Amino acid sequence: MNWYCDIAPGHPFHGPYHDHEYGVPIQDDRALFERLCLEIFQAGLSWLIVLKKRPALVTAFDGFDPAIVAVYDEADIERLMVNAEIIRNRRKIEAVIGNARRILSIRDAEGSFAAWINRHHPRDKDAWVKLxxxxxxxTGGEVVGEFLMSIGILPGAHRTDCPAFVRILDLDPPWRKAGSSV
Incomplete structure (x- = not known):
């Protein structure tokens, strides 16, 4: 997504995301879950739509706290389906709820979603998509690929001449291996 380095600077929505979040390693499970959910909501839509609706999505999904979202029931699905401020797609909403439950299972087994990701690193994109x-x-190829680029696992989020690339290189995520890129 190297073109992102060209369009994002100065843009009111893309700019802050590109400069401060995209490609930045994350270890917080809530933030990881949010990022995965945003990528799911983006499927078939533009990233700009997701960024514009992000504050409403965060509010509607209780801050993307997996422990809260995991106990959502049919009444919550209906509440979300009538919320005009968010992306209202029943399959995506149900996927988010089911994925919250899966993250809780992963936490029980691995300690955290981040630990699960770290344990499986490194892999190529195809192996990540399969997992x-x-x-x-x-979680198709685009959702998984963008999710993993957005959290600094897969390379390609920024060009080497992008100021964000240099800032991210200074970070020291647990999965950083010699020679890996942003």
Whole structure:
């Protein structure tokens, strides 16, 4: 997504995300879950729509706290389906709820979603996609690829001449291996 380095600077929505979040390693399970959910909501839509609706999505999904979202029931699904401020797609909403439940299972087994990701690193994109499809709902190649680029696992989020690339290189995520890129 190297073109992102060209369009994002100065843009009111893309700019802050590109400069401060995209490609930045994350270890917080809530933030990881949010990022996965945003990528799921983006499927078939533009990233700009997701960024514009992000504050409402965060509010509607209780801050993307997996422990809260995991206990959502049919009444919550109906509440979300009538919320005009968010992306209202029943399959995506149900996937988010199911994925929250899966993350709780992963936490029980691995200690955290971040630990699960770290344990499986490194892998190539195809292996990641296979793992995510076996583990989570609504996680095709684009969703998984963008999710993993957005959290600094897969390379390609920024060009080497992008100021964000240099800032991210200074970070020291647990999975950083010699020679890996942002």
């Amino acid at each position: 995510f499809r076996q583990t989570f709902a609504f």
